[in-house]
Amino acid sequence: MWENTNNYLSLSNNKQKHGTTQKPTKPITLDVEDQQKIAKVGLEMKLLTSEVDAEAEKWDEYAENDIVKRAKAMSSMAYNMYLFTRGDGPLKTTHDLFTQAEFFAEQANKMYKTVREFSYEVPGSAEKNDLSTILEKIPIHCQQLQVLVKSPTVGKPATFSKVDSVIQETKNLMNEIAKLVTACFVCATKFEIEFHGSSVPRQVLADGEYTQRSSRESTLWRRTPSVRRTAQAPVVQVCSRYMLKESCSFMMHQGSATTGGDD
Numbered sequence: 001m002w003e004n005t006n007n008y009l010s011l012s013n014n015k016q017k018h019g020t021t022q023k024p025t026k027p028i029t030l031d032v033e034d035q036q037k038i039a040k041v042g043l044e045m046k047l048l049t050s051e052v053d054a055e056a057e058k059w060d061e062y063a064e065n066d067i068v069k070r071a072k073a074m075s076s077m078a079y080n081m082y083l084f085t086r087g088d089g090p091l092k093t094t095h096d097l098f099t100q101a102e103f104f105a106e107q108a109n110k111m112y113k114t115v116r117e118f119s120y121e122v123p124g125s126a127e128k129n130d131l132s133t134i135l136e137k138i139p140i141h142c143q144q145l146q147v148l149v150k151s152p153t154v155g156k157p158a159t160f161s162k163v164d165s166v167i168q169e170t171k172n173l174m175n176e177i178a179k180l181v182t183a184c185f186v187c188a189t190k191f192e193i194e195f196h197g198s199s200v201p202r203q204v205l206a207d208g209e210y211t212q213r214s215s216r217e218s219t220l221w222r223r224t225p226s227v228r229r230t231a232q233a234p235v236v237q238v239c240s241r242y243m244l245k246e247s248c249s250f251m252m253h254q255g256s257a258t259t260g261g262d263d
Contacts (some may be wrong), residue, residue: 026158035087038164042085045171049075055181065195070111071181076175077104085241094159098149098226101166105145124186131183141173
């Protein structure tokens with residue numbers, strides 16, 4: 001797995017070390033009644049994780065690209081949050097849940113940047129418009145989730161309400177991620193966009209051949225030559241000149257034949 005599912009712990013420790021987060025809400029565990037109240041939204045999020053995993057599996061030829069890796073990592077984190085609603089999994093307290101949600105939002109922001117770079121290679125089309133529409137929603141959901149996570153609470157009822165809101169917003173964000181992965185796959189397959197990321201040495205392809213460096217070396221995504229736009233005008237111009245030359249030769253031949261006949 002590209003991201004360790006326990007990364008929420010390292011994130012928490014790192015931020016506490018640098019003093020960049022507010023004092024966390026007193027951690028609590030959910031009782032059976034609380035778990036039953038949020039069971040529905042938890043199950044809905046579980047279904048979304050399955051959907052994202054299924055979409056990611058379609059990218060067999062692109063298994064090493066950052067979109068797939070981030071999607072799978074986010075799916076794993078969301079699944080841990082689902083397990084929390086059942087009283088299972090590595091997240092034991094509400095503080096664990098909120099920290100995981102914060103890290104989930106950070107990964108979603110990174111996904112946004114990755115897909116935005118990918119979108120630069122997608123030519124103008126209905127597919128690109130659909131991709132852009134979905135992509136624009138990601139930062140909004142990320143910000144909403146981060147605000148919820150950082151909101152202070154006092155008492156168990158308020159904390160439970162925060163848990164419910166955080167899981168609901170995580171589910172909303174996960175829903176957009178599922179759509180985003182699907183839209184990326186549609187564009188990648190239709191326009192034959194290949195991934196040239198850091199996960200594979202840039203100078204060497206899978207078949208052992210070396211890539212050609214160009215002025216666009218900074219991008220991780222490139223369309224294959226078969227779908228790059230080619231200039232058609234010079235071809236038409238060459239054909240036109242050829243046809244004109246043949247026409248002139250034919251006319252000169254006809255003129256010579258006519259002159260010879262008169263003599």
